[in-house]
Amino acid sequence: MQFLDIFIFKSSAMLGMYLGEKVNLRALELDDLDIVMTHWNNLELRQYLNSQIPMSRQTERAWLERATTQDPWRDGEMTLAIEDRKSGEFLGTVSLFDISKQHKRAEFGIAIHNADNLGKGYGTDTTRVMLWVAFHILGLNSIYLITMDGNERAQKAYKNAGFKPVGVFRQGAYVKGAFHDFVIMDILKEEFFETYPPGSSVGNSP
Ligand SMILES: CC(C)(COP(=O)(O)OP(=O)(O)OC[C@H]1O[C@@H](n2cnc3c(N)ncnc32)[C@H](O)[C@@H]1OP(=O)(O)O)[C@@H](O)C(=O)NCCC(=O)NCCS
Numbered sequence: 430m431q432f433l434d435i436f437i438f439k440s441s442a443m444l445g446m447y448l449g450e451k452v453n454l455r456a457l458e459l460d461d462l463d464i465v466m467t468h469w470n471n472l473e474l475r476q477y478l479n480s481q482i483p484m485s486r487q488t489e490r491a492w493l494e495r496a497t498t499q500d501p502w503r504d505g506e507m508t509l510a511i512e513d514r515k516s517g518e519f520l521g522t523v524s525l526f527d528i529s530k531q532h533k534r535a536e537f538g539i540a541i542h543n544a545d546n547l548g549k550g551y552g553t554d555t556t557r558v559m560l561w562v563a564f565h566i567l568g569l570n571s572i573y574l575i576t577m578d579g580n581e582r583a584q585k586a587y588k589n590a591g592f593k594p595v596g597v598f599r600q601g602a603y604v605k606g607a608f609h610d611f612v613i614m615d616i617l618k619e620e621f622f623e624t625y626p627p628g629s630s631v632g633n634s635p
Contacts, residue, residue, distance in 0.1 A: 445514070447509070447558050447559075447561070447562055447631075448514060448558070448630070448631070448632035448633060449514065449554035449555060449557060449558040449631045449632040450514070450554050450631065450632045451513065451514055451549075451550055451551055451554045451632075452511050452512065452513065452514055452520065452551055452554050452555050452558060452632075453511075453512050453513075453514045453517075454509040454510070454511060454512075454523065454555065454558055454559065454562070455509060455510050455512060456497065456509065456510065457493060457496050457497050457508060457509065457510045457522065458497060458510075459490075459493055459494065459497055461493065461510060461519060462486070462489060462490055462493055464519045464542075465489055465493065465519075465522075465542070466486055466489060467542070467543075468542035468543045468544075469484055469489065469542060470483045470484060471542075471544065473544055474540060474541075474542060474544065476604055476605065477576070477577050477580045477583065478540060481604060496508045496522075501525065501528050501567060502528070502530060505526070505527055505528045505529070506524065506525065506526050506527075506528060507524065507525045507528065507562075507567075508522050508523070508524040509522065509523055509524075509559070509562075510522060511523055511539075511541070511551065511555050513551075514632065519542075520541055520542065520543070520546055520551055520555075521539070521540045521541040521542040521543075521546075521551075521555075522539070522540060522542075523537075523538070523539045523540075523555050523556075523559045524537070524538045524539070525537060525538075525559065525562075525563055525567070525569075525572070526538060528567070528569070532570075532571075533568065533569045533570035533571065534569060534570065534571045534572070534573070535563060535567075535569055535572055535573075536572070536573055536574060536575075537556070537559065537560075537563075537572050537573070537574040538574065539552060539555060539556065539559070541555075547582065548582060552582075552583070552586040553586045553589040553590055554631070554632075556586060556587060556589075556590035556592075557590045557591070557625075557631045558631045558632065560572060560590060560591065560616065560621050560625075561621075561625055561630065561631050564618045564621050564622065564625075565625070565627070569618065570617065570618045571615060571616070571617050571618070572592075572615065572616055573595075573613065573614065573615040574587065574592065574613075574614050574615070575598055575601065575611040575612070575613050575614075576611065576612050576614065577602055577604070577609045577610075577611060577612075578597070578609055578610040578611065578612050579609060584612060584614070587614050588614075590616075591616050591620060591621055591624065592614040592615065592616045593614060593615065593616065593620075594612050594613070594614050595613050595614060595615050596612075596613040597610050597611065597612060597613065598610065598611035598612075598613055
C-alpha cells in the first residue's frame with residue numbers, strides 16, 4: 430500500500446497536461462483554496478496586481494468555484510494552477526483573460542504566490558508554456574499584457590518568454606500613493622512559432 434502511494438505521488442508529480450522545463454500547468458481544484466489563502470493576502474505580491482484589497486476566504490472560494498468550471502470559449506477566461514514539475518508544489522496561477530473567438534486574441538496574467546519562489550525562473554517557464562497553450566492548443570493569434578512600469582522582474586520574465594514592449598498606458602494604476610504607468614507588451618503567433626513551431630513543445634509535453 431505504501432509502495433503504491435509513493436508510486437502514485439511520483440507519477441502525479443511527473444505527468445501533466447502542459448509541461449515546461451520547471452513547471453506543470455494543471456486545472457485548478459477546489460482543494461487549492463487553503464494553499465491559495467496562504468500567500469494571497471501579501472502586499473509585496475499584490476502591489477503589482479489589479480487589486481490590493483484583502484480577499485476573504487469566502488471571496489476566494491467563490492472565485493475558485495468559477496475558475497474550476499471555466500470554459501475558455503464560453504467564459505472568455507482560462508486560469509490554471511502552476512506547480513513545480515518535480516515536487517508538485519503549488520506555485521501560483523496563470524490566466525488568459527478576455528479570450529476573443531472572433532479576434533483570436535487574449536490578455537495574459539500570472540502570479541507566483543510565495544515570495545520565496547520569485548526570481549527562480551518559474552515565471553519565465555510558465556509564460557512560455559501558457560503561450561504554447563494559447564497558440565498551439567487554443568489557436569489564438571495575439572496575446573497581450575499590461576504590467577506596471579516598476580515591475581522589472583515581470584518585464585524581464587515576459588521578454589525572456591518572447592513578449593515585446595509595444596506601448597505605454599499612462600498613469601493606469603494608483604498604488605501606494607502614486608500613479609504608475611503600465612507597459613503594454615504583446616506577442617504574435619508567428620513570432621512564437623519561430624521558436625516553438627507546430628510539433629514542438631516547451632518541456633517535452635506529449
Ligand atoms: C512576475 C513574475 C510572474 C515573474 O516570475 P519569476 O519567476 O519571479 O521570474 P523569473 O525568475 O522567471 O525571471 C525574472 C527575471 O527578472 C530578474 N529579476 C529577479 N528579481 C528581480 C528584481 N527584484 N528586480 C529586477 N529584476 C529581477 C531575474 O534575473 C530574471 O531575469 P533574467 O532571466 O534575464 O536574469 C513573478 O515575479 C510574480 O508573480 N511576481 C508577483 C506578481 C506579479 O508581479 N505578477 C505580474 C503582474 S503583471
